[in-house]
Amino acid sequence: MDALKRSSKTITSLNVNLSLLVCFIVIIFAMLSFSPVFAAEGKLGNSNTATHQLGVKSPATDLWRAVRNRDFGGSKGMSSTSQIKSLGANTFINVKGQEWRKFRQNWLLPYGGYFLVSVVGFLFFLYVVIKKVKIPNGRSGKSVSRLSTMQRVSHWFMVILIGFMALTGLLLLFGRLVAIPVLGLDGFAFVASASKESHNVFGPLVIVSLLLMLIYFIQHNWPAKGDIKWLFSLGGLLSKKHLKIGFFNAGEKLLFWFTIWLGVVLSITGLLLLFPYYEQTEAYTQLAIAIHAIAALLLIAIAFAHVWMVVTIEGTMDAMKDGNVDENWAKYHHSRWYEETTVANKALDVDAHVEEMSSSESRKEGVYQ
Amino acid sequence: MSERLERGVEALRGQIDSKVNAFFSSCVNCGICAESCLFYTETQDPRYTPIYKTEPLRKVWKEEFTFWGKFSKKLGLTKSLCEEDLSSWEELVYDGCSMCGRCSMVCPVGIDVADMIYRVKQGLEASGYSPQSLVAAADRAIEFGSPMGNILPALKAHIKHIEADTGLTVPIDVEGVDYMTTISANEIVTFPEYIAALTRIFHHAGVTWTISSEAFEATNSGLQLGDNKIAAELIERIVAAAEKLKVKYIVSPECGHAYSAIRWNGPNFIGRGYKFGVVHILELLDELYHDGRLKLSGMETSKLTFHDPCQLVRRGGVDAQPQELLASVAENIVVMKEHGRMNWCCGGGGGVSAIERAEEIRIKVFNRKKSQLDELNVETVVTACSNCRTVLEDGLDANNMEIPVLGLTELIAEHLVVSDSVSSKSAGSQPLMDAKSSAVSPVPVITKKTMNTDKSSSSKSQKSISDTEDNLKKIEGIGPKIEEILKVGGITTFSKLSTSQYDDLKALLNEAGSRYKMHNPTTWPQQAELANKGAWDELSDLQDRLLGGR
Amino acid sequence: MIANFIDGPLWYFSQAVFAIGIIWKILSLIVGKKKSDLSVARGSSVPGAIRTIFSRFIPDKGMASHIKLQIIAGYLFHLGLFALLFFAAPHVRFLDENFLGFSWITLPHWGFIVAAQVAFLGLLLLFLHRLMHQVTRLISSTGDYLASIITFIVMLTGCLALLEEFSELRLLHRFSVEIFLIYFPFSSLMHAFTFVPSRAFTGAWFGRRGIKS
Known part of the structure; x- marks a missing residue:
């Protein structure tokens, strides 16, 4: 009976992991095959000049080009001057805005949008297809303390902030496409204004949340030896033995570092956009926006993947609710951490003698890490 | 609603006044009080959060004094106070609170949580949800005059020994003296050397005093139980004795809650002011010391610390006196990190030490004091409350810590300058510690x-x-x-x-x-x-x- | 239609509820039953009361390390909120035009933003702490959560309307303020006023016993 249970358990976990792999491949192919479509769409939207249709060159075109090119401070022999001393005042016609618009319309919006939609769709597909990973042998009823109050506070603080920033940010990025059809032009006007103002107010708080996250979680996220094995075996899928995992597995560590680094990128670019007092050129600003948007989309996708994992693996959410996890969950998913923490607890309970033994034990374990 | 529940609710309702209204209106449930309570810090059980212990009172307040409470009660949305609440709060309030009042010192909106817990006690007691040990102690106090039963014979025996030992008389039922001394039962049964010390000090300083054979017991089981009728009855006896003997002052023993009962709560229990004053023994000693009537010599050299009894220092206001008195006889005094009015309780106050079933948790919360003492690494602990002393000794014993616990009054008595008229052998300038190490009893009562x-x-x-x-x-x-x-x-x-x-x-x-x-x-x-x-x-x-x- | 209602009747109604609620509470504290203390006082109660009203702004030293989050987040939130409430330019202008007829120094725009961020930071951390800490989770009532959420919404709608260009956003802010005002007297938000008598009662009690509290 017990053996049967165990074999069925491995089959489920194998199933999960296999389907994960398959889905990974599917999404990569999907992305690749979608991209020409986006590109074509972009081109279609932009081919609208009258000259091309008539096939006759307007005499004004040359003049237009000449004026438009007269902008780089005389590098091309034709300079213009202005009494106004502000940045770019001696540029007649600034084409960078148009270039930026093209990039945004033709590249950022379609690719970004479909990236996000396909990630979310794919995760939803996984959610529907893959069975929940139950806690092996069910809940034991005994709990192990896993996360401190401050760890949970800083996590949820980040969730609230990133959630809010993602919502307002996406409204600003895709609002025209998504929100105007729903809210109408007038409706979207104040939503956009509200989004922009609150995005700016809440932005700097993300930095606080990143700091809190670093302070309270970095101790568990240093790379350890087993991590590479975990990654190469795709979370234990390709390994015959059940992997012994510490407080976090390599995937969770990647999540952490991705969040931190993307967060740092978002913070820096965000601050540059919020306080444009550096040497201001449109190029910098546009670059900052582009990086900001791409990093944000990546972070949102990662956040969705994180949510999916938590929903799929039963018992994981407990840790973020009251800080305790079920003993069986801990034994299965983070066996090495479980052993360490129970040994440490016992040492506290019994006496100095046992404490000495266990600490020498954990020292030994430390060597093998 | 059962009859006993009704009595409880009625009693709780009677407790609600402006103060309670202001307190509950202000409480935002920030949970800061939990960190001030040794029952929470040592057990990490959130149910021991001080303000949570007042929940029965808050329920009644909410239902009868707030709009939403009344409204949702009409609609049947709220669960009213029920007997299960009372029975589960009995354990929280009596076993899980030593009434030490640290929470009242830290509340950011200034709620006197300890005061409200006492009000809850009164509701629980009225509905009969109170620990059997305390009820029995109160019954004994009413019947025999002391929570430990009839201890007058024991007191008389001790007095006989003291008189034989010191050659002094212990005045009993003497009219017209200045001070009527009261004693706590624990001092009579466990620390009779306290009475000997008093005898010697009062003789030394020339204080006229007496002990009333009718009302020598100062502890008040009614206060611990939350039964104001019993409390008033016990106070009345002392008042009657004091008025009969026409004394100017009643001297409260070291015992902290006895002091609270007679000094601060007494007049409110009986509903009238006293015709005499009440002083704590340490207040009196300090006054004598300042008047130059207490001549002390010799200094304790061992490293010692003072455990501040909560009811004396934090809730009673006798704060500076013990410090001064101790400094006059000891030179190597260290203080615990949190001391004075922010000291940590020993864990046995408020009647906890008298509740047998609470022993486990009392020993557990003693860890707080243990870690404080571990930090200091002292040779001796001095305190000024016989209950604290018993609880400390118990706790130290449970943790295999061999630190002697002394009473401050006795320590002072050990350092009295021997005057010619006193023919006591060990009442010399010889420091107490030396006496202890040579296996001579520190207290003359027993030596013979x-x-x-x-x-x-x-x-x-x-x-x-x-x-x-x-x-x-x-x-x-x-x-x-x-x-x-x-x-x-x-x-x-x-x-x-x-x-x-x-x-x-x-x-x-x-x-x-x-x-x-x-x-x-x-x-x-x-x-x-x-x-x-x-x-x-x-x-x-x-x-x-x-x-x-x- | 809705705009008129929010700017008109609801606005007056909410103010009335707020004002009457607070006056009612203060009166009930003044008129309500009080136990007189018959024991002989050692110190006097009035200085004790005044002392405690102020002393409780500073947390106890020994406690501080155990309640860092409550102290830091609590101060951030309350200071930020006061700065917003009384020194934000639109608020001062509003008070000036509608109630007082005079104005005072206001925060610059960046100051407003910083105050809002500080207040949000504090409020969010306090809210999450309430949700996550075993003690506050046990003792908190629905009312406590509701109070935090309503305050958050008031502040958020205020920030959304920062540009002061859309009447919809201004109305949203005013509506949330009205909900806040109506809810205020019936909730633990009352501590904004009752903390004074509460501290005073305790301070007086300790004062007459000669204890600094």
């Missing part, structure tokens, strides 16, 4: 009654030649240490023990050091007699009925 010290020093050889020795550990209450003490004292067999007198045994224990003082040898002779006869079944029957040999 004990086997003399020469005998005990030569008893090692005695022990080795004695051919038959019984295993005295079979007696409940006797462990290896006490067995050794008894054997050194010449009690080596069951038959010897069975014929020993209570006083002799007590004296032997006292002589061995302050940490053995709390052991009560009352039943040892009886047990030994059974053991001597070989009636082991009967003995185990008897031991089943006993608690720790008492």
Whole structure:
């Protein structure tokens, strides 16, 4: 009976992991095959000049080009001057805005949008297809303390902030496409204004949340030896033995570092956009926006993947609710951490003698890490 | 609604006044009080959060004094206070709160949580949800005058010894003196040296004083129980005695809650002011010291610290006096990290130490004091409350820490300058610690009654030649240490023990050091007699009925 | 239609509820039953009360390390909120035009933003702490959560309307303020006023016993 249970358990976990792999491949192919479509769409939207249709060159075109090119401070022999001393005042016609618009319309919006939609769709597909990973042998009823109050506070603080920033940010990025059809032009006007103002107010708080996250979680996220094995075996899928995992597995560590680094990128670019007092050129600003948007989309996708994992693996959410996890969950998913923490607890309970033994034990374990 | 629940709700309703209204209106449930409460910090059980202990009172307040409460009660949305609430809060409020009042000092909106917990106690007591031990103690206090039963004979016996020892008289029922001294039962039973110390100090300083044989007991079981009627009755007795003897002041014993009861709550219990003053013994000693009537000599050199009794320092306002008095007789005083009005409670106040079923949690929360003492690494702890003293000794014993606990008044008495008129042998300038280390009892009361010290020093050889020795550990209450003490004292067999007198045994224990003082040898002779006869079944029957040999 | 209602009747109604609620509470504290203390006082109660009203702004030293989050987040939130409430330019202008007829120094725009961020930071951390800490989770009532959420919404709608260009956003802010005002007297938000008598009662009690609290 017990053996049967165990074999069925491995089959489920194998199933999960296999389907994960398959889905990974599917999404990569999907992305690749979608991209020409986006590109074509972009081109279609932009081919609208009258000259091309008539096939006759307007005499004004040359003049237009000449004026438009007269902008780089005389590098091309034709300079213009202005009494106004502000940045770019001696540029007649600034084409960078148009270039930026093209990039945004033709590249950022379609690719970004479909990236996000396909990630979310794919995760939803996984959610529907893959069975929940139950806690092996069910809940034991005994709990192990896993996360401190401050760890949970800083996590949820980040969730609230990133959630809010993602919502307002996406409204600003895709609002025209998504929100105007729903809210109408007038409706979207104040939503956009509200989004922009609150995005700016809440932005700097993300930095606080990143700091809190670093302070309270970095101790568990240093790379350890087993991590590479975990990654190469795709979370234990390709390994015959059940992997012994510490407080976090390599995937969770990647999540952490991705969040931190993307967060740092978002913070820096965000601050540059919020306080444009550096040497201001449109190029910098546009670059900052582009990086900001791409990093944000990546972070949102990662956040969705994180949510999916938590929903799929039963018992994981407990840790973020009251800080305790079920003993069986801990034994299965983070066996090495479980052993360490129970040994440490016992040492506290019994006496100095046992404490000495266990600490020498954990020292030994430390060597093998 | 059952009748007893109704009584409880009625009592709680009666507790709600402007103060409670302001307190509950202000509470935002920030949870800061939890961190100030040793019952929470040591158990990490959120139910011990101080403000949570007032939940029954808050429920009544919400339902009857707030709009939403009344509204949702009409709609049947709220769950009213029920008997299950009362019965589960009984354990929280009586066993899980020592009324130490630290929470009242830290609340950011200034809620006096301890005061509100006392109000909850009154509701629980009215509905009959109060611990049996406290109810029984209160009954004994009403019937016999003391929560420990009729201890007047014991007091009289002690007084006889004191008079014999010191050559002084202990004035009983003397009219027209300045001070009527009250004593706590614990001091009579466990620390009679306190009375001896008082006798010597008052004689030394020329204070006219007396003890009333009708109302010597200062502790107030009514206050611990939350029964104001009983509390008032007990106060009335003291007031009547004081008025009969026409004294100017009542002297409260060291015991913190006795001081609170008689000094601060007493007039409110009986509904009228006193015609006399109430001073705490340390206030009086400090005053005498400042008036130059207390001549002290010699300094304690051992590293010691003072454990501030909560009801005395934090809730009673006797804060500076113990510090000054201690500094006048000791030179190596260290303070705990949190001391004075922010000290940590020993864990046994508010009646907790009198509740038998609370012993486990009391020992657990003692960890707070233990870690404070561990930090200091002191040789001696001084305190000024007999209850704190018992609880500290108990806790230290449970943690195998050998730190003697002394009473401040006795320490002062040890340092009195010997005047010609006093013919006390050990009342010299010899520091107490030295006295202890040479195995001489610090307190003169016992010295005459004990086997003399020469005998005990030569008893090692005695022990080795004695051919038959019984295993005295079979007696409940006797462990290896006490067995050794008894054997050194010449009690080596069951038959010897069975014929020993209570006083002799007590004296032997006292002589061995302050940490053995709390052991009560009352039943040892009886047990030994059974053991001597070989009636082991009967003995185990008897031991089943006993608690720790008492 | 809705705009008129929010700017008109609801606005007056909410103010009335707020004002009457607070006056009612304060009166009930003044008129309500009080137990007189018959014991002989050692110190006097009035200085004790005044002392405690102020002393409780500073947390106890020994406690501080155990309640860092409550102290830091609590101060951030309350200071930020006061700065917003009384020194934000639109608020001062509003009070000036509608109630007082005079104005005072206001925060610059960046100051407003910083105050809002500080207040949000504090409020969010306190809210999460309430949700996550075993003690506050046990003792908190629905009312406590509701109070935090309503306060958050008021602040958020205020920030959304920062540009002061859309009447919809201004109305949203005013509507949330009205909900806040109506809810205020019936909730633990009342502590904004009752903390003074509460501290005073305790301070007086300790004062007459000669204890600094």
